[in-house]
Amino acid sequence: MKKLTADDPESRSPDIVAENVAQLKALFPELVTEGPNGVSVNVDVLKQLVGDKTVTDADEKYGLNWHGKRRARQLALTPSTGTLRPGPEESVDWNTTQNLMIEGDNLEVLKLLQKSYAGKVKLIYIDQPYNTGKDFVYPDDYRDNIKNYLELTGQVDGGRKITSNTESSGRFHTNWLNMMYPRLRLARNLLKPDGAIFVSIADQEIQNLRIVMNELFGEENFVATVIWQKVFSPKNSARHFSEDHDYIVVYARSAEAWAPRLLPRTDEMEARYSNPDNDSRGPWTSGDLSARNYYGEGTYPVTCPSGRVIDGPPSGRYWVIAKGKFDELDRDGRIWWGADGNNMPRLKRFLSEVKAGRVPQTLWTYDEVGHTQEAKKELLARVEFPNSDVVFDTPKPTRLIRRILQLGTAPEGDDIVLDFFAGTGTTMDATFAQNAEDGGKRRCILVQLPEPLPGGEAAGLSTIADITKERLRRAGKKIREEIGGRSQETEVRRKELEGKKGKAKQAQGSLLAEAPVDPLLAPDSSLLTSDPSPDLGFRVFKLDSSNIRAWEPDRGNLDQSLLDAVEHLKTDRTEADILYELLLKLGLDLCVPIEKKEVRSEELEGSSHTVHAIGAGALMACLSERIPQADVERLGLAIVEWHTALAPAGDTTCVFRDSAFADDVAKTNLAAILEQHGIAKVRSI
Ligand SMILES: C[S@@+](CC[C@H](N)C(=O)[O-])C[C@H]1O[C@@H](n2cnc3c(N)ncnc32)[C@H](O)[C@@H]1O
Known part of the structure; x- marks a missing residue:
């Protein structure tokens, strides 16, 4: 027995509007369309159908329109706040x-x-x-799509349930078009x-x-x-x-x-070719030399190798080539007269001369x-x-x-x-x-x-x-x-190469030491170019909100919000998270090689600063949480030394954590050292 609930259509009073629309639709299907809030009636069309002469064609133009198209276009232009x-x-x-x-x-x-x-x-x-009508059509939220995404995929508390786009929603095509339009727009780029x-x-x-x-x-x-x-x-x-x-x-x-x-080419296609006369040009197939289309020069007699004279093409047909061309092909052994040299001529087409596919x-x-x-x-x-x-x-x-x-x-x-x-x-x-x-x-x-x-x-x-x-x-x-x-x-081979990397020794007199092999190290290009087997791996990345904190003050606790804002980067994110966000922001491939080296700290006993070089030096980054004044020169010179060795083709951007410096003087000093040595784009995040 079916239990009736409050939401059940049977337990509700009749929806008079829906019934009116249904009746109109039965009479004039062209009236009913999709509007901002679902099903809508095009009043201009109704006026026209009942003979109202006030309707004009001023806003008629060719093209597809739906509610939300402008916003869908805008959505493609709005930058992402994710990483x-x-x-x-x-x-x-x-x-x-x-x-x-x-x-x-x-x-x-x-x-x-x-x-x-x-x-x-x-x-x-x-x-x-x-x-x-049974599948899920992603509803974008132009105000905060990342929040929308985290909610829809159940990654934050209070996640929303995913529902399908039903025809009864009245926005059936609208929802789909709004979803597709910005994506196709971005895909084209x-x-x-x-x-x-x-x-x-x-x-x-x-x-x-x-x-x-x-x-x-x-x-x-x-x-x-x-x-x-x-x-x-x-x-x-x-x-x-x-x-x-x-x-x-x-x-x-x-x-x-x-x-x-x-x-x-298929086996069947290849099977059409053979070489019954052992032609040195290899297998061939033969094609008709006559056609129904009228050709002024297409009626002449030909003589078979056997001596038989054929008066012309079969009745109602024309040779497709003129006599001169025919003789030239015959001299080149491209006319097939049959095994006994006595048949209607055909043109030989060599497998070696047809399209390769x-x-x-x-x-x-x-x-x-x-x-x-x-x-x-x-x-x-x-x-x-x-x-x-x-x-x-x-x-x-x-x-x-x-x-x-x-x-x-x-x-x-x-x-x-x-x-x-x-x-x-x-x-x-x-x-x-x-x-x-x-x-x-x-x-x-x-x-x-x-x-x-x-x-x-x-x-x-x-x-x-x-x-x-x-x-x-x-x-x-x-x-x-x-x-x-x-x-x-x-x-x-991979193991050998990784072993070599791990054993690499610190260069004599250098401020830099090789960092231990890290799972986030990127491909060794020599391995990639010489590897004969296919690439059967994949790197997983996950969409999330940016690693950079947005200014979202807690109105009830502004002091704490201001203190938190000193650190721009979210505290639950790793160095790798931040590095890959930098890669995206600078337009580098997510599979570009990343190398890292250590620079020993003067002040912080037993610890060191990790420097990353990405894309052969297109980006260099040190995301240490603290860079004391005493380490500034040492770190700057070490980066310069590595940058010189890498000799990147284009400009290098060098990035540090903004909150790592004790004061602006330390930050300015480090930037000055790098700029003096040709690294002009120094940024902090
Ligand atoms: C028809 S299926 C693709 C099937 C696929 N060709 C295959 O062979 O398995 C469409 C997929 O798109 C995914 N999808 C829908 N909206 C999406 C969105 N906004 N972003 C990423 N994936 C989405 C769905 O989860 C679904 O798995």
């Missing part, structure tokens, strides 16, 4: 990998990546919620001039997606809409049609500059690129779900993503691939597999919301991002096992 905190303990191969798995709301993350990755990403693939974006979508929003993408990427940069046959058998329970496909919409940053790479087509069948059941199977082979309720049900097959990688990235070079609606991480799994197969060095950046996953806690899968990481760990392990010996060799 990305490193998580080496959850990462794989932190020291060597060039891949990133970022946990967070992708709007904030895309903003944070703008400086470091603008114009650097070769391929973006996204598979955002399709807006089916990250693309290389010859990059492209592939977006998975279904019927619910394809029309809106196309219009928004035309607006943001330019209609002239639309490349294709691919149809992916996602299922292998019809759904007989479907009320109308059984839906067999999804779409993948492709835009280039510039369609002039971008072209898809050719796909590998196949031009992609817009219909992708499941036998070529996989289907949804295959995707689920792949996921279940990687991640053990505690029960069937927890299983993530919208993964894409790796074969589908590998097809996209083949079209949009090159095996040679180190193209960056970005997927900011990562789900279970299929895009990185596919990148691992593709690199393992073709020896590529593609890098992959994923962004995934730590969307709570009720029921998964017991298995250590509290969020969807936990599934992503677990899948990638397993994927890397599996591929490593498959390529076996090669990766064992690399491991031995």
Whole structure:
């Protein structure tokens, strides 16, 4: 027996407004639209329908509009107040990998990546919620999106529950468009001039997606809409049609500059070529030399090698080349007259002269690129779900993503691939597999919301991002096992290199000492360039509020607020947190090498100051909590010495903790020493 609650529609009085709207909609569907507060009626349209002549067309213009569009545009322009905190303990191969798995709301993350990755990403693939009415569409909060994010993902007390975007909300398309618009706007900035974006979508929003993408990427940069046959058998329970496909919409940053790479030729294509006459140019196939199209010079007799004269092309057809060209090809052995030299002539086409691959087509069948059941199977082979309720049900097959990688990235070079609606991480799994197969060095950046996953806690899968990481760990392990010996060799080499680093001795007469090997040390570039096995690791970063304290005074205790404000940096954050925020602010790659050295303190017995050099000296930082006056000169000279040795190509920024200095004199002295030696950009935080 159903228990009625106060919220139940049956226990409420009738909603007269909703009934009125429903009646109007039944009569005039074009009247009802989405407004700021849900369903709304377009009064101008109503006036027109009842013959009111006061309606004008003054504000009619072509384009897609919805409530919140201006704010969505603004949202993309507002800087993030967040940062990305490193998580080496959850990462794989932190020291060597060039891949990133970022946990967070992708709007904030895309903003944070703008400086470091603008114009650097070769391929973006996204598979955002399709807006089916059952999926969750992230509600941005333009006032404080980081707070909104922490609440929605249950990272602060009083977290809000994640709910889906239902059609009955009256803001069905509005919510989806408001979510997509700023993200696509920011994503475009990250693309290389010859990059492209592939977006998975279904019927619910394809029309809106196309219009928004035309607006943001330019209609002239639309490349294709691919149809992916996602299922292998019809759904007989479907009320109308059984839906067999999804779409993948492709835009280039510039369609002039971008072209898809050719796909590998199929065995079937190769099988069409043979070499019955042992031609030294290799296998060939033959094509018709006549066609129906009228050609003025296309009717002449030809003589077979056997001596038979053929009066002309078959009736109603024309040779496709003139007599002169025909004779030239015949002299070059490019005309096939049949095994006994007595047949209608055909043109020989050599395998060595045809395109090295196949031009992609817009219909992708499941036998070529996989289907949804295959995707689920792949996921279940990687991640053990505690029960069937927890299983993530919208993964894409790796074969589908590998097809996209083949079209949009090159095996040679180190193209960056970005997927900011990562789900279970299929895009990185596919990148691992593709690199393992073709020896590529593609890098992959994923962004995934730590969307709570009720029921998964017991298995250590509290969020969807936990599934992503677990899948990638397993994927890397599996591929490593498959390529076996090669990766064992690399491991031995890695250990040797790390051993060498650890043993490095303090240079004679130098103020600097090598710091012990740290998990946050970045890749050894020699290892990366000479390593034959694919990069199967990833660095985890997590979105959080900035390490720099915002001025949020406690009105009831202003004295304490003022005292707290002396220290700009949050006290619960590590040096690594602060360093990576600096990297983002200065626009350095999150996988750039970080080295560190120690400078012994004069005053603080037995202790030392750690100096970091990031990106071969583009950034140097000492985040000691106290730099006594007595250490200023020593520290300054040590930094100068290291800076000289590194000889960075561009300007260096040198950063200290503002509260580390006893007074302004110490700070000024240190800045003066550095400036005298050519480090002009000295900053404190
Ligand atoms: C359709 S799924 C992607 C599936 C993925 N292609 C795969 O193969 O597993 C969309 C994902 O986007 C994530 N998502 C939704 N809103 C997000 C946001 N604002 N930031 C980051 N991720 C988000 C959802 O949690 C969901 O996992």
